[in-house]
Amino acid sequence: MEAEAVRTNLTNCGLRCTDPRVRTLGVILESKRPLSHSEIEDRLDPRLDRVTLYRVLNDLTEAGLLCRITTGGATRYGASEHSHAHFTCDACGITTCLETVPVPTPRLPDHYVVNEIELNLSGLCPGCSPKSRPNVRVRGL
Numbered sequence: 001m002e003a004e005a006v007r008t009n010l011t012n013c014g015l016r017c018t019d020p021r022v023r024t025l026g027v028i029l030e031s032k033r034p035l036s037h038s039e040i041e042d043r044l045d046p047r048l049d050r051v052t053l054y055r056v057l058n059d060l061t062e063a064g065l066l067c068r069i070t071t072g073g074a075t076r077y078g079a080s081e082h083s084h085a086h087f088t089c090d091a092c093g094i095t096t097c098l099e100t101v102p103v104p105t106p107r108l109p110d111h112y113v114v115n116e117i118e119l120n121l122s123g124l125c126p127g128c129s130p131k132s133r134p135n136v137r138v139r140g141l
């Protein structure tokens with residue numbers, strides 16, 4: 001994602017293009033999966049201090065540029081639309097977007113208004129699940 005495109009995004013949402021905002025949003029838009037606070041921190045060069053990053057993430061989320069995804073007890077941030085299921089691996093801790101798995105909309109009783117609905121799964125990702133580990137062979141005796 002080019003810095004110019006990131007700037008346009010910010011301006012369209014009525015946010016000033018400060019350097020921390022441009023860089024943080026750039027990092028998240030470049031990633032194909034939602035990133036945790038510390039993953040974002042690691043990718044920022046130069047780094048932002050925790051408080052600044054926290055504030056930036058808050059501003060971007062409130063402006064609708066980012067969405068918060070809470071899985072496995074940790075909050076991760078992704079670019080706007082994540083209306084699909086997410087999978088967090090218990091072994092490597094990585095959260096992946098399951099874009100082909102839509103979030104089912106339950107039928108609610110009258111007068112309930114849903115603001116948010118998330119489908120979060122945990123278990124072993126393809127890289128960590130023993131069945132699909134390519135180098136493991138069961139040897140005969």
Ligand SMILES: [Zn+2]
Nearest residue numbers: 089092125128
């Ligand atoms: Zn894994």
Ligand SMILES: [Zn+2]
Nearest residue numbers: 078082097098
């Ligand atoms: Zn997602």
